[in-house]
Amino acid sequence: MVDYTDLGLVNTKDMFAKAIKGKYAIPGYNFNNMEQLQAIIRASVETESPVILQVSKGARNYANQTLLRYMAQGVVEYARELQKDGKVIPIALHLDHGMDFKICKSCIDMGFSSVMYDGSHHPFEKNIEISKQVVEYAHSQPHYVSVECELGVLAGVEDDVSAEKSHYTKPEEVIEFRNQTGCDSLAISIGTSHGANKFKPEQCTRNEEGILVPPPLRFDILEEIEKKLPGFPIVLHGSSSVPQEYVSIINSHGGALKDAVGIPESQLRKAIQYNVCKINIDSDGRLAMTAIVRKILAEKPSKFDPRKYLGPARDELCKMYAQKNHQVLGSAGHAWD
Ligand code: G3H
Ligand code: 13P
Ligand code: ZN
Numbered sequence: 525m526v527d528y529t530d531l532g533l534v535n536t537k538d539m540f541a542k543a544i545k546g547k548y549a550i551p552g553y554n555f556n557n558m559e560q561l562q563a564i565i566r567a568s569v570e571t572e573s574p575v576i577l578q579v580s581k582g583a584r585n586y587a588n589q590t591l592l593r594y595m596a597q598g599v600v601e602y603a604r605e606l607q608k609d610g611k612v613i614p615i616a617l618h619l620d621h622g623m624d625f626k627i628c629k630s631c632i633d634m635g636f637s638s639v640m641y642d643g644s645h646h647p648f649e650k651n652i653e654i655s656k657q658v659v660e661y662a663h664s665q666p667h668y669v670s671v672e673c674e675l676g677v678l679a680g681v682e683d684d685v686s687a688e689k690s691h692y693t694k695p696e697e698v699i700e701f702r703n704q705t706g707c708d709s710l711a712i713s714i715g716t717s718h719g720a721n722k723f724k725p726e727q728c729t730r731n732e733e734g735i736l737v738p739p740p741l742r743f744d745i746l747e748e749i750e751k752k753l754p755g756f757p758i759v760l761h762g763s764s765s766v767p768q769e770y771v772s773i774i775n776s777h778g779g780a781l782k783d784a785v786g787i788p789e790s791q792l793r794k795a796i797q798y799n800v801c802k803i804n805i806d807s808d809g810r811l812a813m814t815a816i817v818r819k820i821l822a823e824k825p826s827k828f829d830p831r832k833y834l835g836p837a838r839d840e841l842c843k844m845y846a847q848k849n850h851q852v853l854g855s856a857g858h859a860w861d
Contacts, residue, residue: 526593526635529667532600533637534614536670536802539574540709540757542861543801548854549792552576552759553845554620554806556583558595559838560813565599565615567845569606571856574614576638576802579631580621593635613859618672620804628658632669640672640711648697651675655705663706672802675701676713678762695748702753709757709802712749714742714795716762720771720784720807728785735768736785741795750798758799764807765789765852767844773815777822784811789852796854803853812844813837 528535539550551568555561555577568575577599579592587595596617604612618638619631628639641658643651655673662669676693693712702710716722728736749758766786774781792803816837820827827833849856 525633527665527667528617528635528637528669531593531597531617531635532604532612532615533596533617533635535637535668536576536616536618536672536757537668537708539576539614539616540801542858543574543855544755544757544799546854546858546861547796548858549760549796549801549803550574550576550855551845551849551853552578552618552620552802552804553809554578554580554583554804555809556586559834560809560841561595561599562602563809563838563841564845565603566606567842567849568613568615568859569603570842571846571849572613572859573849573853573855573857574616574859575855576616576618578618578620578804578806579636580619580806581623581627583620584631589630589634596635611860616670620806622658625654625657625661628671629661632662632665636669637667638670638672640674642674642711644674644677644711644713648701652701652704655701655707659706659708670708672709672711672759673701673705673707674711674761678713679717692742692745693749695745695752698749698752702756709759710749710753711759711761712746714745714760715739716741716760716787718762718807720764720766720781720786720811722762722764722766722787723785725783736783738785738788741787741791743794743798746795746798746800753799756799757801759802759804760792760795760800761804763787763792763803764805764811765792766811767808770808770811770815773819774811777815777818779814779818792852793854805848808844808848809841812840816840 622628
């Protein structure tokens with residue numbers, strides 16, 4: 525059994541309370557490898573932002589769970605080194621989309637400070653039943669582990685998270701769900717979705733340059749939820765913006781991303797004005813890395829040292845996360861709130 529406080533990590537309770545009060549969102553950035561983790565931490569320290577490091581089941585299988593735990597421990601020390609005055613920005617280690625009690629328990633036992641139980645694929649009662657089981661286990665640890673649950677289904681496809689159609693969260697269900705489960709935060713469905721193709725072209729309009737403009741998020745649902753659960757932490761998944769500059773770099777260097785479209789930054793800023801205090805971003809990191817790697821390998825065919833393409837990809841990622849913390853999430857400067 526590993527206690528997350530021994531790794532220098534924090535849970536998300538305090539982060540969320542401050543974010544709701546300050547009207548900003550904590551970034552939930554996914555990572556699978558060292559370069560992504562370095563970029564996230566460098567950007568978070570540089571922008572003085574709290575951060576949630578997210579690990580999916582796929583990432584856990586890819587990187588190895590034991591290695592991930594030591595990476596998280598190492599990254600706290602790395603953040604301390606970058607900081608120079610001995611302080612460490614608040615860092616949480618979070619399981620993203622835990623699909624059953626077993627994986628949530630396993631992550632808690634390995635030193636995660638926060639887990640998501642995603643029971644959105646279950647009927648309401650079953651979702652409550654398993655969410656409650658995870659919450660009871662997480663909250664009874666020597667140090668409180670936070671639990672995010674999900675109500676409503678996001679559309680979109682990724683390795684382990686897929687749904688053909690979205691089912692928006694029903695505001696009339698949120699009070700009962702929160703009260704019965706005791707969860708610390710709630711992921712909701714208001715029109716975001718996972719991956720780089722968030723909307724079908726027929727759901728969008730096109731601007732003068734022919735670029736797809738997605739439909740707006742369902743702020744009416746978000747507003748209803750805020751009225752039902754005032755001050756309660758709400759989480760937005762599937763919140764990559766799919767920057768078109770990365771999509772065109774990828775496509776002009778041998779890639780084939782068709783009709784890739786994301787959530788405009790202005791929509792995310794607006795969501796934060798309600799109770800959205802955690803925003804999940806994974807695909808944008810994948811796009812930034814792929815764009816730079818493709819470009820370098822195409823332009824410098826003689827390069828074969830991975831540092832020569834992964835290093836610049838890491839720098840681009842760091843720049844992208846810093847821009848998000850400053851200009852989208854508003855978390856920059858809030859590490860010491
Ligand atoms: O929401 C899902 C995350 O983007 C993780 O995706 O299962 O491909 O690692 P993954
Ligand atoms: P994106 O695919 O939009 O980056 O969403 C990531 C996510 O929700 C992780 O849980
Ligand atoms: Zn997600």
